[in-house]
Amino acid sequence: MFESLGYLFNGFGIALTAGNLFYCLVGAIAGTLVGILPGLGPIAGIALLIPATFSLDPTAAIIMLAGVYYGAMYGGSTTSILLNVPGETASVITCIDGYQMAQKGRAGQALAICAIGSFIAGSIAIMGMVFLAPPLAEAALAFGPPEYFSLMLCGFVVLSNVTGGSFLKSLMMAVIGLIIGTVGLDPVTGDYRFTFGFTYLLGGIEFVAVAIGLFGIGEVLNNVAQTRELLDRRVIVPRLRDLYPTLDDLRRSIGSILRGTGIGFGVGLVPGPAPVIATYASYMVEKRISNHPDEFGKGAIEGVAGPESANNAACQSAFIPLFVLGIPFAPPTAVLLGALLIHGVAPGPTMLSEHPGVFWGVIASMYIGNFILLVLNLPFVPLFANILRIPKRILLPLVMLFCLTGMFSVNNSLHDIWLMLLFGALGFIMRKWRYEAAPLLLALVLGPKMEVAFRQSLMISHGDFALFLTRPFSCAFLAVTLLFLCLPGIKAAWKGIGRRLFNPEGGE
Amino acid sequence: MKRADAIGGLILFLFGGMVAGLAFRMPLGTFRLPGTGLFPFALGLLLMSLAALFLLSRALASKTDPKNRPPPGEAEIDLRQLLLFFGATLFSLFLLPLLGYPAATFLLLFFLLRTLGIRTWGLLLILSLSVAALSHLFFVEWLKIPLPKGWIGL
Numbered sequence A: 001m002f003e004s005l006g007y008l009f010n011g012f013g014i015a016l017t018a019g020n021l022f023y024c025l026v027g028a029i030a031g032t033l034v035g036i037l038p039g040l041g042p043i044a045g046i047a048l049l050i051p052a053t054f055s056l057d058p059t060a061a062i063i064m065l066a067g068v069y070y071g072a073m074y075g076g077s078t079t080s081i082l083l084n085v086p087g088e089t090a091s092v093i094t095c096i097d098g099y100q101m102a103q104k105g106r107a108g109q110a111l112a113i114c115a116i117g118s119f120i121a122g123s124i125a126i127m128g129m130v131f132l133a134p135p136l137a138e139a140a141l142a143f144g145p146p147e148y149f150s151l152m153l154c155g156f157v158v159l160s161n162v163t164g165g166s167f168l169k170s171l172m173m174a175v176i177g178l179i180i181g182t183v184g185l186d187p188v189t190g191d192y193r194f195t196f197g198f199t200y201l202l203g204g205i206e207f208v209a210v211a212i213g214l215f216g217i218g219e220v221l222n223n224v225a226q227t228r229e230l231l232d233r234r235v236i237v238p239r240l241r242d243l244y245p246t247l248d249d250l251r252r253s254i255g256s257i258l259r260g261t262g263i264g265f266g267v268g269l270v271p272g273p274a275p276v277i278a279t280y281a282s283y284m285v286e287k288r289i290s291n292h293p294d295e296f297g298k299g300a301i302e303g304v305a306g307p308e309s310a311n312n313a314a315c316q317s318a319f320i321p322l323f324v325l326g327i328p329f330a331p332p333t334a335v336l337l338g339a340l341l342i343h344g345v346a347p348g349p350t351m352l353s354e355h356p357g358v359f360w361g362v363i364a365s366m367y368i369g370n371f372i373l374l375v376l377n378l379p380f381v382p383l384f385a386n387i388l389r390i391p392k393r394i395l396l397p398l399v400m401l402f403c404l405t406g407m408f409s410v411n412n413s414l415h416d417i418w419l420m421l422l423f424g425a426l427g428f429i430m431r432k433w434r435y436e437a438a439p440l441l442l443a444l445v446l447g448p449k450m451e452v453a454f455r456q457s458l459m460i461s462h463g464d465f466a467l468f469l470t471r472p473f474s475c476a477f478l479a480v481t482l483l484f485l486c487l488p489g490i491k492a493a494w495k496g497i498g499r500r501l502f503n504p505e506g507g508e
Numbered sequence B: 001m002k003r004a005d006a007i008g009g010l011i012l013f014l015f016g017g018m019v020a021g022l023a024f025r026m027p028l029g030t031f032r033l034p035g036t037g038l039f040p041f042a043l044g045l046l047l048m049s050l051a052a053l054f055l056l057s058r059a060l061a062s063k064t065d066p067k068n069r070p071p072p073g074e075a076e077i078d079l080r081q082l083l084l085f086f087g088a089t090l091f092s093l094f095l096l097p098l099l100g101y102p103a104a105t106f107l108l109l110f111f112l113l114r115t116l117g118i119r120t121w122g123l124l125l126i127l128s129l130s131v132a133a134l135s136h137l138f139f140v141e142w143l144k145i146p147l148p149k150g151w152i153g154l
Helices: A001-013 A018-036 A041-051 A058-083 A089-103 A107-140 A145-162 A165-183 A199-204 A207-224 A245-269 A272-287 A302-317 A319-325 A329-342 A356-377 A380-385 A390-410 A416-431 A438-460 A472-502 B002-025 B037-058 B079-099 B101-115 B121-142
Strands: none
Touching: A001 A107, A001 A356, A001 A416, A001 B101, A018 A041, A018 A058, A018 A107, A018 A207, A018 A356, A018 A380, A041 A058, A041 A207, A041 A329, A041 A390, A058 A089, A058 A107, A058 A272, A058 A302, A058 A329, A058 A356, A058 A380, A089 A107, A089 A272, A107 A165, A107 A319, A145 A165, A145 A438, A145 A472, A165 B002, A165 B037, A207 A329, A207 A390, A207 A438, A207 B037, A207 B079, A245 A272, A245 A302, A319 A329, A319 A356, A329 A438, A356 A416, A380 B121, A390 A416, A390 B079, A390 B101, A390 B121, A416 A472, A416 B101, A438 B037, B002 B037, B079 B101, B101 B121
16 A cells, blocks of 8 residues: 555656646646537547647656546536536536526536535545555456456446447447457458458558547537527626635535545446446435435536536546556547557556556646646636637537547548548437447447457367356456346336336326 | 338448458458457347347337437437538548648638628638638647648648
């Protein structure tokens, strides 16, 4: 335990250098803007900024990109509260009570409690990371190809189950992602697959193009397709003096913040869109245990404090599986995995020993980043909120231009832009037809790893599939997979039993 | 069954079939030594099975099933605006190598802003020109990204 603290102090030494501090600040500000701007979420935001990190050393690059991720969580709450439009999906639940508070002239207090809650949650979650990551990395050293294959399979099934919407649709999206991941050179034999004679496809499908396309362009098109009145929605901008929460606000929020932190930290460790699930779970808990549940939906500060703390804690703890197992469980961390690989850092159990500077430097920078965000978000909220005054009809073309130029800068290739626009159109259709994009992106990033693990496992066992069941960790992951595969059926059966028990007439 | 679900399920089924078919032509190997095509072949079959299951589940679901009802409060789509916006973006990619980054950006922004309802010519010109100039300065001059120069040579 004390050893971890020692490493963390070394990490602070790395994170507090002038250069890294600067990139932490840049990441935090960029993340806040990404969270605020409609049409850009953390996934597209991180993907767009990867090219800007090419000239940086890996530590500075990941410090900046991680800052974008957790910065977006702070920024996302601003649009939820002021505009009733979530800046990103993790802030959807904040709209309910946050916007109601704004309607009652308490937007400043809502924003302030978001910033305070996020800071406390982020700080506690980072300490959790410090103590949990090293023992987990040690345990993960025992993982071989069968364990990794089963874990990734488990991740896809759990993610498909919890993303909301149809389980089958999400599962199909994960399979599509895996298929797209097979385009290019076979990672084992080096043969070409699905390249159709195009040299551009030899290197595989550029995941940055898919990420910006599905999440950036798809969202822009979704906004563009809205009617005029939605494009013209107005925003409430709070005054600075309205920003300070009262003692009663703080008293009511502190328990929610701590509970949200616990929920968020736990949810961040398992596969799925952790911040989104964490906010829903926290809101439900707060509503259930509240002494005044009738206030929920009408501007209860607990309904803002809990979920906002939960999404920040989840966002921090989501780094644990990424760094320690090398397996991202959430789409933004999947993009971060791509960034780490671009910078020559392979995350996994050996990351702590091979790249301790990156690991501990990034963790320490998160603490600093959270402090920067607290300082930024309290006094500068009116400034950020003014960005929302720019009409969407001006913002959307700017976001489109930024996506086009940002995409070109990844490989200096026009082909990438075409690919991005193709996935943008696909992302728009998927939104309209309610197909989740997150499983597709995660599967695309993890697909090649999963295939290698699958083929290596079969080679080790001489073609015997029983290997996946005879190794304890692998068997446990497969058991969880099976449970989640059966879950929709169990839920449907449970509902049927309930209906028959309580409504024997069979009516609705 | 909702039309979107039927079309989506069918497209995915056919896509899975196409992937399995193409992968079948690659060396599949054996389970002892899996070949290049085995993994995508299995994925193609899996996608076909899931799509078939999805179509079946939707066909069997009763009309009262919430999944078969249109979502409440679904916003109307301004299809003309969407097609003009996306079409202009695609067209600008053809213009980019010919006219170069600043000119193509100016034209793209001018058209996109007008499509989204900015009608004042002065504002349109100022916005498009200033953003095109600023993005040129930022991306080309400062970040040194080798964006296409086109005939103009900027």
